[in-house]
Amino acid sequence: MKNPLLILVSTIMIACSTSAFAQFDKYNSRVSMQCLGDAGIIQVSLEGDVLIIDNGDGMPLSGKVGSETVVKNGKREQYIMDVAGLFEYFVDFEEKVMVSNVMGMKSDNQCY
Numbered sequence: 001m002k003n004p005l006l007i008l009v010s011t012i013m014i015a016c017s018t019s020a021f022a023q024f025d026k027y028n029s030r031v032s033m034q035c036l037g038d039a040g041i042i043q044v045s046l047e048g049d050v051l052i053i054d055n056g057d058g059m060p061l062s063g064k065v066g067s068e069t070v071v072k073n074g075k076r077e078q079y080i081m082d083v084a085g086l087f088e089y090f091v092d093f094e095e096k097v098m099v100s101n102v103m104g105m106k107s108d109n110q111c112y
Contacts, residue, residue: 031045031046036109037109038107042056044111046079049066050064051064051065051070053089063081065079079091096112097109
């Protein structure tokens with residue numbers, strides 16, 4: 001016969017550790033990197049299913065993955081954001097690279 005006190009203590013420990021890990025879930029769904037651009041540092045992040053590109057001008061670009069604005073490359077962490085057909089950004093979180101395409105002029109940005 002198992003000790004009821006041992007079972008109770010084990011159950012409480014598992015419940016506490018599970019809720020402690022749940023606190024980190026909101027941060028585990030976020031991917032972020034900083035890229036070096038012509039005008040300074042560009043912050044690129046994916047929060048849940050929203051891609052955000054912020055060059056520090058106070059007007060970050062954002063779009064939902066799967067919409068007409070942001071397309072994902074299958075299971076890879078690669079995205080293309082199209083802003084009104086004028087600006088296009090290729091973001092690769094795996095290789096830490098971002099390519100800006102502004103009306104046909106491409107610029108490679110190394111990220112970290």
